[in-house]
Amino acid sequence: MTTKTVQAHPHAIAAREERRAEALAMGIDEPFIAELVDRFYASVREDAMLGPVFDARVDDWPKHLGQMNRFWQSILLSAGNFTGNPMMKHLAIPTIGQEHFQQWLRLFYQTLHAIAPSPEAVAHVGAKARMIAESLLTGIWVHRDKGDPLARKVELPDV
Structure with missing residues (x-):
């Protein structure tokens, strides 16, 4: 049995590199992402609303922080080193709603x-x-709550 290696198209590689260069020019790099993740999740753990939600589901914080670092590196630096399904993780929380995402933001x-x-x-x-x-909240409304996302207004804070 042979294994076929799929290589990214040169255009896709160039686009990824361009996004990474733009992020780096703004000062977004691995050390910044690590500090953002560490500080942010420290505040989440202390938060009256979000702390209990995370405490009930995260039993290995160093592992979770590593996963979140890889997630944000992939989002912000096009690192491609994250594996996981954030939507499924959030769908599994029966009580999570818009107010949680508002506080998270x-x-x-x-x-x-x-x-x-x-x-x-x-x-x-x-x-x-x-x-x-917004994507996670809309997915929850559609998949968990079986609602029409167009019938609801997403109310999330802006930066």
């Missing part, structure tokens, strides 16, 4: 504003975080 933005290397980084990373929150 508030804490994320606080952390981002405190440590971001540039105003461009705040805008870029904040927009990515909001897009992710």
Whole structure:
């Protein structure tokens, strides 16, 4: 049996490299992402609303933080080193709703504003975080709640 290696198209590689270069020019790099993840999740763990949600599901914080670092590296630096299914993880939480994503974003933005290397980084990373929150919330409404996402108004804070 032979294994076929799939190589990325040169255009896709160039686009990934361009996104990475743009992020690096804003000061978004691996050390920034690691600090963002560590500080943000420290505030999440202390939060009255979100702390219990995470405490009930995360039993190995170093492992979770590593996974979140890889997630954000993939989102912000096109690293491609994240494997997982965030939607399924969130769908499995029966009580999670819009108010949780609102608080998640508030804490994320606080952390981002405190440590971001540039105003461009705040805008870029904040927009990515909001897009992710909106996507997860919409997926929950459609798949878990069996609702029509067009019948509901997404109300999430902006950076």
